[in-house]
Amino acid sequence: MVQRDLYQLLDTESKIHLLDHPHFFYIERNNKALGTITICERNVTVGLRNKQALYIRYFAFDAAFQGSGKKSKERNSVFDQYWKKIFDTGNLSDSEAEIKSTFFWAYIDPQNFRSFNMNERFGFETIGKFKTIAFSRFNPKHASNVAIALPEERQELFALINTFYKGYSFVSDAHIFEQNQFYVLKENGKIVAGVQANPARFKIVSLPGLGGKMALKLFPYLPFFKKIVNPRENKFLATEGLFWLPGFENKVEVLLNGVLFLTNHNSLMIWEDCSVKRIKELPLKWGMLQRIKKDNEINIVLKEVNLPVDEKEQLIRSPKYLSGFDMT
DSSP states (O other), X not given: OOOXXXXXXXXXXXXXXXXXXXXXXXXXXXXXXXXXXXXXXXEEEETTEEEEEXXXXXXXXXXXXXXXXXXXXXXXXXXXXHHHHHHHHOOOSTTOOSOOSEEEEEEEXXXXXXXXXXHHHXXXXXXXXXXXXXXXXXXXXXXXXXXXXXXXXHHHHHHHHHHHTTTOBSOOOTTTTGGGOEEEEEETTEEEEEEEEEEEEEEEOOOSHHHHHHHHHHGGGOTTGGGXXXXXXXXXXXXXXXXXXXXXXXXXXXXXXXXXXXXXXXXXXXXXXXXXXXXXXXXSOXXXXXXXXXXXXXXXXXXXXXXXXXXXXXHHHSOXXXXXHHHX
């Protein structure tokens, strides 16, 4: 069984230049492209520690490399051996010989059977799940106390973000303050909440069921509704680093509304580990998009390389920080 792509990201060409320490691998045979994989080196937290790790950003292969069964394994033996060596040693270059102490991680939709099969072939294991939360407004409200963070406020913001996500794994500053898109909410001149919000676009290729097919045909012709869902070019904000000070939970809606207004958007996405519900249980109205979107869970998968037992246990046990940049 093969799942069709439901959407197509439209910003890949520009975002590829913003990747943090990327390594690009390209596979071809007889002048035909068979696959590509991009792995980013990133300094992240493992609970309260820091670790140099490897995030699998792009992973796309021809169906011949994604199949299962004896015939497929025989055909791809060289391919499998090459990637098995990388995933077993953490070395991205043939010139390196040592086995590092690190880990690879990625996000895989369990309904994407081809990717899930590749995941199992190379020894990855699921260590958590996350969901997407949508905030939308047909007419976002202006908030005079919401603005882009000033350069001189960044050190303070890093400290606030690290405090909010203390004990999380995968926390990184790689894409915080990207393109000066971090917004703050102030009360009496004091920063009480903030969020990184990157503009993103995608095209909806297909939606399941008869209702999904009808929606794709109707939405582009419903001017008011297509502010929230436009199949041809859906614009939204991909967020990360959302935080608030204790006691200011009721101000997060003001922040998010203000960010939509300032950026001329109608929706934004937040990603949260299913093991925590700090964001999902905020006292705010999420809007129409959250009510109509599919509420599926995505797997967080890990391939550890020579990790101490306590570090691996910490990765499994701790909540995971999720970057909106990585999701788009």
